[in-house]
Amino acid sequence: QQQVKQSPQSLIVQKGGIPIINCAYENTAFDYFPWYQQFPGKGPALLIAIRPDVSEKKEGRFTISFNKSAKQFSLHIMDSQPGDSATYFCAASMIYNQGGKLIFGQGTELSVKP
Amino acid sequence: GAVVSQHPSWVICKSGTSVKIECRSLDFQATTMFWYRQFPKQSLMLMATSNEGSKATYEQGVEKDKFLINHASLTLSTLTVTSAHPEDSSFYICSATVFGSAGARSYEQYFGPGTRLTVT
Numbered sequence: 496q497q498q499v500k501q502s503p504q505s506l507i508v509q510k511g512g513i514p515i516i517n518c519a520y521e522n523t524a525f526d527y528f529p530w531y532q533q534f535p536g537k538g539p540a541l542l543i544a545i546r547p548d549v550s551e552k553k554e555g556r557f558t559i560s561f562n563k564s565a566k567q568f569s570l571h572i573m574d575s576q577p578g579d580s581a582t583y584f585c586a587a588s589m590i591y592n593q594g595g596k597l598i599f600g601q602g603t604e605l606s607v608k609p
Numbered sequence: 610g611a612v613v614s615q616h617p618s619w620v621i622c623k624s625g626t627s628v629k630i631e632c633r634s635l636d637f638q639a640t641t642m643f644w645y646r647q648f649p650k651q652s653l654m655l656m657a658t659s660n661e662g663s664k665a666t667y668e669q670g671v672e673k674d675k676f677l678i679n680h681a682s683l684t685l686s687t688l689t690v691t692s693a694h695p696e697d698s699s700f701y702i703c704s705a706t707v708f709g710s711a712g713a714r715s716y717e718q719y720f721g722p723g724t725r726l727t728v729t
Contacts, residue, residue: 527716538613538702538720539653584652590716594641594658594666595706597718602652 501600516603517569518585525587615721630688632703638683639705647700693728
């Protein structure tokens with residue numbers, strides 16, 4: 496029940512394309528869903544996050560779509576660039592329980608070809 | 610804002626020795642810090658949750674006596690890998706939850722740059 500399942504494992508798109516990464520969870524007590532971007536040899540960087548009271552959130556080229564009834568959320572990257580090539584992790588947590596610890600998905604390695 | 614640093618960024622040590630990794634929140638006070646380890650091409654695995662002034666809470670399967678965590682202040686947590694062995698070689702990353710920092714909410718986690726540990 497604590498798992499977050501992420502797909503696909505890897506993704507290759509052309510520059511300008513819109514990669515979509517999907518995550519699914521089981522625990523309905525999760526109330527915070529962030530996405531992190533990680534470059535090789537670096538720590539993850541918070542990209543964008545959403546709470547379950549909204550169905551979509553957009554920040555720059557990054558959009559989260561959230562489907563509470565399906566227990567799924569996804570990351571869309573508009574007008575993708577080669578510099579977006581990185582590993583992306585979704586995560587979920589219960590803000591006021593378990594110390595707010597994050598449960599991470601398995602990660603998606605994104606490659607954006609020029 | 611919300612910058613987390615780690616020191617050292619990489620360390621090589623001999624089998625059987627101990628190594629300490631520091632995690633600092635530079636521009637905010639962190640109520641809670643988390644320690645993760647990450648193997649190549651894998652996700653982050655939470656090792657423990659650390660609150661200032663109290664004992665760390667370890668995840669199941671993580672050896673408390675091997676991975677000593679001290680959260681001495683609201684800006685510093687340390688992870689000491691005791692009697693390190695080659696299988697402890699990994700990428701160790703800390704994160705901190707923001708507390709009282711203007712413009713940031715209290716449940717966002719910000720990660721440090723990581724520490725690459727190699728045990729020979």
